[in-house]
Amino acid sequence: MKIAFADLDGTLLNDQKQISNTTVRAIRRWQQAGNQFLIASGRYYRDVQGLLNQVDLNLPIIALNGAVTLDRAGEVIDAQRLQADSVVLEQVQAFCEAHHLIYLVYCTDGSYVRQYPDLINNLAELALATTKSISDTIHKMQFYFDQFYGKSTPVTVPFALARQPAVLKFEIFTGDPTALDSCREIVGDAFEVSYSSPRNLELTAKGVNKGLAVQHYLAGVKSESVTSYAFGNGQNDLSLFKAVDLGVAVANAPAAIRKAADKITVTNNSAGVAAVLNAILDDAEK
Numbered sequence: 001m002k003i004a005f006a007d008l009d010g011t012l013l014n015d016q017k018q019i020s021n022t023t024v025r026a027i028r029r030w031q032q033a034g035n036q037f038l039i040a041s042g043r044y045y046r047d048v049q050g051l052l053n054q055v056d057l058n059l060p061i062i063a064l065n066g067a068v069t070l071d072r073a074g075e076v077i078d079a080q081r082l083q084a085d086s087v088v089l090e091q092v093q094a095f096c097e098a099h100h101l102i103y104l105v106y107c108t109d110g111s112y113v114r115q116y117p118d119l120i121n122n123l124a125e126l127a128l129a130t131t132k133s134i135s136d137t138i139h140k141m142q143f144y145f146d147q148f149y150g151k152s153t154p155v156t157v158p159f160a161l162a163r164q165p166a167v168l169k170f171e172i173f174t175g176d177p178t179a180l181d182s183c184r185e186i187v188g189d190a191f192e193v194s195y196s197s198p199r200n201l202e203l204t205a206k207g208v209n210k211g212l213a214v215q216h217y218l219a220g221v222k223s224e225s226v227t228s229y230a231f232g233n234g235q236n237d238l239s240l241f242k243a244v245d246l247g248v249a250v251a252n253a254p255a256a257i258r259k260a261a262d263k264i265t266v267t268n269n270s271a272g273v274a275a276v277l278n279a280i281l282d283d284a285e286k
Contacts, residue, residue, distance in 0.1 A: 039052070088186065
């Protein structure tokens with residue numbers, strides 16, 4: 001049996017945040033050959049399920065950078081909770097509140113996002129980090145608003161972390177890199193820290209990452225022979241590469257990520273994951 005794990009943003013998804021028809025066909029072909037295909041993303045699992053539903057795919061999901069794993073039926077089979085009453089996490093939250101940094105709290109019952117009175121300024125700061133024209137900035141602001149406030153429950157007061165025992169991930173977004181550095185310094189080694197972009201910082205329970213979740217999943221597979229593959233493009237995919245037999249980076253990944261991979265495929269916009277899946281299946285059919 002062959003098992004593949006794929007990151008979403010910048011890897012399986014194209015730049016339009018879609019799973020292409022070419023990729024969907026390759027995944028279905030992979031499954032029809034008796035293999036397994038899983039998503040391994042930093043995103044919340046409900047967000048991932050929404051993307052899969054758009055293309056009628058039913059896949060197991062490793063979400064929130066390995067904090068939670070769900071089977072094809074949507075049942076949680078593995079979860080690593082964050083120590084929500086940690087003094088360090090409260091200090092991180094206090095820093096976010098003092099500097100009006102957008103943060104999201106992902107729990108087993110839903111996700112929540114901090115909404116400040118100066119919401120427009122928060123979104124503009126994020127958008128201006130990657131845009132130059134006014135129209136692009138407005139478009140990016142709308143994108144961030146939809147991503148944060150359209151998919152998570154807004155909270156207009158500091159989130160009561162100590163009252164929520166089922167926190168899976170705490171995530172911070174800002175266009176100010178020095179603010180992220182400050183948050184990183186506060187965290188120290190209290191939590192697992194990862195980044196899926198230069199504008200965010202993600203905290204999960206110590207030791208939790210995509211690679212560990214993959215190891216747990218593979219340990220539960222009942223098969224005499226398993227060959228594992230992973231596809232990624234970001235810093236949070238490095239542990240993924242180490243946990244499998246063959247780590248594949250898409251060509252659009254940063255140089256450091258490409259260097260850490262065993263193989264490089266074409267870009268996400270050229271359906272790089274599909275290219276490798278099809279090549280493996282073609283070789284098996286010879």
